[in-house]
Amino acid sequence: MHSATPYTNQNTKHFSRKKFLSATGKYLAAGAIGTIAASIKADQAHAQAPGNIPQDVEDPIVLEKWKSEYDQQSGPVPTPLPPDRRIGYAVVGLGHLSLEEILPALGSCKKSKLVALVSGTPDKMKKVAAQYGIAEANCYSYQTYDKLKDNKEVDVIYIVLPNSMHKEFTVRGAAAGKHILCEKPMAVSQAECREMIEACNKAKVKLMVAYRIQYQPHNRKLRELVQKKEFGQVKFVDAFNCQSSANPDHWRHKKALAGGGALPDIGLYCLNTTRFVLGEEPTEVFAYQYSTPGNPLFREVEEMVSWQMRFASGVVASCATHYNAHESRRYRVMCERGWLDMNKAYAYKGQDLMTAKADGMMELQQNIGLAEKNQFALEMDHFSDCIIKNKRPFTPGEEGLQDQILMEAIYQSAKEGKPVKVASAVTNQSLHGPEPELS
Numbered sequence: 001m002h003s004a005t006p007y008t009n010q011n012t013k014h015f016s017r018k019k020f021l022s023a024t025g026k027y028l029a030a031g032a033i034g035t036i037a038a039s040i041k042a043d044q045a046h047a048q049a050p051g052n053i054p055q056d057v058e059d060p061i062v063l064e065k066w067k068s069e070y071d072q073q074s075g076p077v078p079t080p081l082p083p084d085r086r087i088g089y090a091v092v093g094l095g096h097l098s099l100e101e102i103l104p105a106l107g108s109c110k111k112s113k114l115v116a117l118v119s120g121t122p123d124k125m126k127k128v129a130a131q132y133g134i135a136e137a138n139c140y141s142y143q144t145y146d147k148l149k150d151n152k153e154v155d156v157i158y159i160v161l162p163n164s165m166h167k168e169f170t171v172r173g174a175a176a177g178k179h180i181l182c183e184k185p186m187a188v189s190q191a192e193c194r195e196m197i198e199a200c201n202k203a204k205v206k207l208m209v210a211y212r213i214q215y216q217p218h219n220r221k222l223r224e225l226v227q228k229k230e231f232g233q234v235k236f237v238d239a240f241n242c243q244s245s246a247n248p249d250h251w252r253h254k255k256a257l258a259g260g261g262a263l264p265d266i267g268l269y270c271l272n273t274t275r276f277v278l279g280e281e282p283t284e285v286f287a288y289q290y291s292t293p294g295n296p297l298f299r300e301v302e303e304m305v306s307w308q309m310r311f312a313s314g315v316v317a318s319c320a321t322h323y324n325a326h327e328s329r330r331y332r333v334m335c336e337r338g339w340l341d342m343n344k345a346y347a348y349k350g351q352d353l354m355t356a357k358a359d360g361m362m363e364l365q366q367n368i369g370l371a372e373k374n375q376f377a378l379e380m381d382h383f384s385d386c387i388i389k390n391k392r393p394f395t396p397g398e399e400g401l402q403d404q405i406l407m408e409a410i411y412q413s414a415k416e417g418k419p420v421k422v423a424s425a426v427t428n429q430s431l432h433g434p435e436p437e438l439s
C-alpha cells in the first residue's frame with residue numbers, strides 16, 4: 001500500500017523536471033515552486049537556529065504552522081529587543097538616503113533605534129525630529145557634533161554625508177567615543193581610509209562600512225551557491241551598474257566632494273559584490289574610461305568606466321558603470337555547469353535571482369524566491385549585534401580600504417591605458433569579520 005505523500009512527491013518531481021526545460025515564462029514560474037519550498041525550509045531552519053535568536057530574548061514566540069510548504073510563507077516572528085536595550089543611532093546628514101531609506105528602516109530594526117540627528121539645515125532637522133519623536137536636545141549641527149560625546153543615549157554614529165566628508169566625521173565621531181557606521185564609498189583616498197581605521201582603533205570603537213548588499217538575502221544566497229560550487233567552478237563574471245544623472249550642480253558631479261564619478265558611486269557595487277561573491281581578491285585590473293566632451297555633467301567627474309579584474313583562480317570579471325544610461329543593475333556568474341543571474345542586483349528591493357544548470361541535453365532554469373527583507377535594517381542590526389556581542393563587523397573599515405585601493409588601480413589603468421597589477425597580501429576572508437547572524 002502506498003501512502004499519498006510519496007505519490008504526490010514523485011509526481012511533483014516528474015512535473016517539475018518537465019517544466020524546467022529551458023524555457024518560457026510559464027515553465028520558469030513552475031520551476032520556482034520547488035525552489036520556493038526549499039528556501040522556505042531553509043528559512044524555517046534558520047528561524048529555529050538558536051544562534052539567530054537575540055541573546056536577550058529568552059523566549060521567542062513561535063506560531064502554529066498552517067500553510068503547505070509549497071505556499072509562500074512569511075518570515076520568522078520578529079523578536080525585537082525591548083527599546084531600552086537597543087543600540088542608539090545618531091544619523092548624520094539628512095539627504096535622500098537618510099530620509100527615504102535609513103530613518104524609515106530604523107523603524108523596522110530589532111536591535112537598533114534612532115536617538116539623535118545631525119544636520120546643517122536646522123529647519124529640515126526640526127521637521128524630521130518632529131516626525132521621528134527626537135527631542136531638541138538630541139539634535140546637533142556639524143559644529144556641535146563633537147558634543148555627542150556627552151550623550152549617553154548615542155552608541156553609533158551613522159555617517160550619510162557626501163563622500164569627502166566621511167573621513168572628518170569618522171575621526172571626530174571616534175574621538176567622541178562612538179562606534180562608526182560609514183556610508184560607501186568609505187572615503188575619497190586610501191590615505192583617508194587608513195586614517196579612519198587608525199582613529200577608530202585608537203579610540204577602541206568599531207568601524208563598519210555600510211555595504212548593504214553583503215547583508216541582502218538574494219545576494220547572500222547566490223554567494224553561498226557559488227562558494228559551494230553548486231554549478232561547478234566559476235569561469236567568468238559580468239557585472240554592470242548604470243543610472244542617469246541630471247544635475248551638474250549636485251555634489252556627485254564635483255570632484256572635491258565625490259572623489260570621482262560613476263565608479264565610486266555606483267560602479268563600486270560591481271567591484272564590491274564581485275569580490276564578495278567570489279571570496280577572492282583581484283591581482284590585476286585593466287580599465288577604460290570615457291566622458292562625453294562638452295557635457296556639463298562630466299566636467300569634473302567621469303561618465304563611464306569599464307574594467308576587467310583578473311583573479312588568482314583564473315576567473316576574470318568584466319565590469320562597467322555609467323552615469324548617463326537608463327537604470328540597469330545586474331550581474332551574472334558563469335560557471336562550468338550553469339550560471340547564476342541577479343537582476344536588480346544593487347537596488348534597494350526587488351532582487352531577482354535566476355539560475356540555470358546543465359542536465360544532460362536539458363537546461364534547468366530556476367527562479368529562487370526568497371522573502372524580501374529591508375537591507376538597511378539588516379545592515380544596522382548586524383552592526384548593533386557586533387556591539388552587543390563585541391564582534392568584528394562583517395564589513396569593517398579594511399573592506400572599504402580594499403575597494404579604495406582597487407578603484408585607484410582602476411583609474412591608474414584607465415589613465416595609462418595598460419593593466420595594473422595589484423600587489424596585495426590580504427585575503428578576502430581577512431577583510432571580513434565573522435559571518436553575520438541575520439534574522
Ligand code: NAD
Nearest residue numbers: 093094095096097098120160161162163183184185212251
Ligand atoms: P544627498 O545629496 O541626498 O544628501 C547629502 C546630505 O549631505 C544632504 O543632507 C546635504 O545637506 C548634506 N551636506 C552637507 N554638506 C554638504 C555639502 N558640502 N554639499 C552637499 N551636501 C552636503 O546624498 P545621498 O544620496 O543621501 O548620499 C549620501 C551618502 O550616502 C554618500 O556617501 C553616498 O555615496 C551614500 N549612498 C549610499 C547608498 C546605499 O545604497 N548604501 C545610496 C545612496 C547614497
